[in-house]
Amino acid sequence: MAHIELPEGIPPGIRGLMTYRPETAKPLNELVEVLLRAPHSLSAGERELIATFVSSGNDCKYCQSIHGAIAAVHLGGDEALVAAVKDDYTAAGVSDKMKALLNIAGKVRESGKSVTTEDVENARRQGATDLEIHDTVLIAAVFCLCNRYVDGLATWAPEDPDFYRQRGALVAANGYGASILMK
Amino acid sequence: MAHIELPEGIPPGIRGLMTYRPETAKPLNELVEVLLRAPHSLSAGERELIATFVSSGNDCKYCQSIHGAIAAVHLGGDEALVAAVKDDYTAAGVSDKMKALLNIAGKVRESGKSVTTEDVENARRQGATDLEIHDTVLIAAVFCLCNRYVDGLATWAPEDPDFYRQRGALVAANGYGASILMK
Numbered sequence: 001m002a003h004i005e006l007p008e009g010i011p012p013g014i015r016g017l018m019t020y021r022p023e024t025a026k027p028l029n030e031l032v033e034v035l036l037r038a039p040h041s042l043s044a045g046e047r048e049l050i051a052t053f054v055s056s057g058n059d060c061k062y063c064q065s066i067h068g069a070i071a072a073v074h075l076g077g078d079e080a081l082v083a084a085v086k087d088d089y090t091a092a093g094v095s096d097k098m099k100a101l102l103n104i105a106g107k108v109r110e111s112g113k114s115v116t117t118e119d120v121e122n123a124r125r126q127g128a129t130d131l132e133i134h135d136t137v138l139i140a141a142v143f144c145l146c147n148r149y150v151d152g153l154a155t156w157a158p159e160d161p162d163f164y165r166q167r168g169a170l171v172a173a174n175g176y177g178a179s180i181l182m183k
Numbered sequence: 184m185a186h187i188e189l190p191e192g193i194p195p196g197i198r199g200l201m202t203y204r205p206e207t208a209k210p211l212n213e214l215v216e217v218l219l220r221a222p223h224s225l226s227a228g229e230r231e232l233i234a235t236f237v238s239s240g241n242d243c244k245y246c247q248s249i250h251g252a253i254a255a256v257h258l259g260g261d262e263a264l265v266a267a268v269k270d271d272y273t274a275a276g277v278s279d280k281m282k283a284l285l286n287i288a289g290k291v292r293e294s295g296k297s298v299t300t301e302d303v304e305n306a307r308r309q310g311a312t313d314l315e316i317h318d319t320v321l322i323a324a325v326f327c328l329c330n331r332y333v334d335g336l337a338t339w340a341p342e343d344p345d346f347y348r349q350r351g352a353l354v355a356a357n358g359y360g361a362s363i364l365m366k
Contacts, residue, residue: 027213112334141331148324151295
């Protein structure tokens with residue numbers, strides 16, 4: 001049961017909170033929309049992988065499940081790749097640039113101060129641009145927000161993987177701006 | 184030196200990053216404006232104290248200094264109260280409700296999962312509403328974002344307390360929406 005009283009039949013995870021507090025939901029959805037879906041040199045699948053990886057590190061069931069499902073849609077249905085990144089990204093079938101960015105994202109998850117000049121130089125050596133490094137840090141930081149928001153208020157998360165598959169397909173198709181309007 | 188190349192003469196802390204990436208700055212400023220400055224049963228000073236306390240716990244020099252300065256402006260210039268909350272809020276001159284909310288904010292800083300039903304029940308016993316509990320969790324989560332963003336990219340933070348006093352007075356008067364436009 002959530003720590004605050006939410007209306008009956010409210011959707012799970014962050015969406016219940018967004019229904020409760022639309023004033024903060026609007027800019028938060030806009031931020032996530034720009035970071036994860038706007039045209040970018042990192043694909044939507046790569047950016048969702050960063051979100052999923054951070055949420056998994058923070059042990060946030062709702063966020064890692066829904067963003068993992070959205071990542072899989074963008075990656076042509078490759079759920080095994082999403083699982084591999086969560087399990088051990090250094091051995092997963094992603095580019096060396098992505099591995100360097102995931103390393104930075106994992107450091108940000110612990111603390112911004114954990115990111116070293118060496119981490120950033122390594123990402124640059126693998127071809128990462130300043131914007132990709134910036135956005136990796138900000139995506140990781142935003143999911144440190146979302147994970148704490150979702151779990152800090154003890155929202156519920158469905159167990160059924162099909163829930164996340166269906167919802168993930170909707171979000172992948174329609175985006176975050178529309179997401180709180182969709183059942 | 185920041186981990187990414189920022190234009191010369193760029194402002195310190197998060198403002199340099201916001202100048203670099205206005206697309207993400209806009210919704211992030213809107214989110215902070217709603218949470219910290221919109222009409223609320225918690226005063227602007229109380230909400231800035233929560234932001235300052237979390238940023239201090241995360242050891243983010245820029246965020247704790249600027250939000251501490253803004254909090255002090257809203258609290259009638261009481262810098263000693265801001266320092267006391269950072270040092271040991273349980274002994275500081277804030278209400279029992281604020282102490283219960285700061286306890287929740289500190290838990291969120293560690294992990295959303297650290298917040299217990301007992302923490303929330305205690306806040307309610309001290310008169311906290313669901314909206315105050317919700318917003319405390321979200322403010323704490325947002326500053327876990329901001330602290331990681333600022334330190335994860337190694338932005339610079341001035342040493343001079345007067346820098347923060349002057350800037351804090353501007354933000355307290357004009358808000359976050361306008362903040363990236365101001366030198």
